[in-house]
Amino acid sequence: MTTLQTIHDVPVFLCDAEGEPFGSERDALDVIGNAGYQGAQWVVIPAGRLDEAFFRLHTRVAGEIIQKFVNYRMGVAVVGDISRHTEGSSALRDFVRECNRGQQTWFLADMQELRERLGG
Template sequence: MTIGLQTIHDVPVLMCAREGDVIAEEGDALDLIGDAGYQGAAWVVVPVERFDERFFELSTRLAGDVIQKFAQYRVGLAVVGDISRHTAASSALTDFVRECNRNRQTWFVGDVDELRERLRG
């Protein structure tokens, strides 16, 4: 379920609601990418609650597969919310998040205000 399209600093962003289908496989990511393309969004914002727990366990490869699909279709992905319980349990995930946040494809941000700041610059 999406909330709708918003423009943040001239960037069209598809905002997903907290409620809705869980992203548990690549196909779920493709559905969001398709919706983003249909609505003309350059970025998709997905609350942390919408991801299957396996997304935060790098050994499952779900995060890598989902992020790769977004990169393949050149749609930005912003994972919004508190993931501290996941990063506290995994230094590999902490490193992964840090690396993602260095680029312009996938960001892990605490809230939409942080996303607004990142899209500004």
């Protein structure tokens, strides 16, 4: 189940917290297609929906998924606590920090943080 919500005039496609994990380019393309069809500019993926391989950068899963969002000019926010992953990986911490400096990929603690970012 997914929903479309407008936050500060920005259409946001919210992926349900329950469901199959996102773990491949195909998963990214599916959600990008659905979100784009509904007119979304951003996709919110609950951190718990990401496959464990996403958080191990050497697998390249994170890069492949994020690159699809970049290619299709769709913003993506991973929302939820990923501290257990970042505590064990300086490379992942750096990746998250760099993403959060940009305007297209964010790792956020909660929906309130997303509202603040989209509000400018």
